[in-house]
Amino acid sequence: MTGSLKPAAELAKTNTTRFPNESDAYRRARQALLAEEIELRRHIERVAELRRALPPGGEVTKAYQFIGESGQASLADLFGNKQTLIIYSYMFGPQRERPCPMCTSFMGTWEAKLPDIEQRVSFVFVARSPIARLIEAKAARGWTHHKVYSDASGDYTRDYVSKDDADVPGYNVFWRRGGTIRHFWGGEMGPGTTDPGQDPRGAPDMDPLWTILDTTPEGRGTDWYPRLGY
Known part of the structure; x- marks a missing residue:
């Protein structure tokens, strides 16, 4: 299936979305980002396919x-x-x-x-x-x-x-x-699999909170966490 897909950059070129007063520099960067977003979507699906194709895991023999x-x-x-x-x-x-x-x-x-x-x-x-x-x-x-x-x-x-x-x-x-x-x-991702500058986290993110913040200029931040009350 992957081999039959059009290149992400080619798909990005079909995008006709434009926003008021955007500069040429913004549009060029946004088109390049769009291609990466398409690749990310495809990679998420590839990982999901690999997960679904795992051999049978260990049998549960204890009476939990x-x-x-x-x-x-x-x-x-x-x-x-x-x-x-x-x-x-x-x-x-x-x-x-x-x-x-x-x-x-x-x-x-x-x-x-x-x-x-x-x-x-x-x-x-x-x-x-x-x-x-x-x-x-x-x-x-x-x-x-x-x-x-x-x-x-x-x-x-x-x-x-x-x-x-x-x-x-x-x-x-x-x-x-x-x-x-x-x-x-x-999930097997933890402190040992964390990249520099990141808090331990897995992928994909199970909480949309972080995915939403990733779309903002401030991003996730480095010292902010949700609270039990505000």
């Missing part, structure tokens, strides 16, 4: 147990009637007085989209605090769509998020076929 708002649940229970399960592990362990603002930003964005996402996959949220704390924090944010679970034993967290049971985020995808559950993909 969680505590949800309706009581105890197994990993299989978290799938509901779907074949794919996303688990976002958020930073709200017993040692933390309040939830992580960054995780909260992610989750606040996803709240409105969960009804759409869950047409295709199951999406749940796991943290190490007791379920009562998770329910209380969820209610305080006014969230109604999140399915929150406590990993009380820490077995799942140590295997799929942090072997040291650290209070760090994790994003993992599992799939179920014929009664067998396997790990499909998990």
Whole structure:
């Protein structure tokens, strides 16, 4: 498919958008940027294709147990009637007085989209605090769509998020076929994969907050982070 695509610069030349009072220098730079944006779009799709083509991941053989708002649940229970399960592990362990603002930003964005996402996959949220704390924090944010679970034993967290049971985020995808559950993909970008001058982050960005800020003159900034309240 990639070989049949027109060069990005050629596609950019078809663009007829112009804005009032723009200079020739602006238009030349904008056309060059447009070609790069087309390449970025294509690279995102190439990465997604590679992700979908991964060989089968490791089979889940442990009987992980969680505590949800309706009581105890197994990993299989978290799938509901779907074949794919996303688990976002958020930073709200017993040692933390309040939830992580960054995780909260992610989750606040996803709240409105969960009804759409869950047409295709199951999406749940796991943290190490007791379920009562998770329910209380969820209610305080006014969230109604999140399915929150406590990993009380820490077995799942140590295997799929942090072997040291650290209070760090994790994003993992599992799939179920014929009664067998396997790990499909998990985020593996962290401090060791960060480029100079960047905060640790993965790609693509799961929070549109950063994608939106990337379109502005100020960009993301180097010392600004979302808060729990303003």
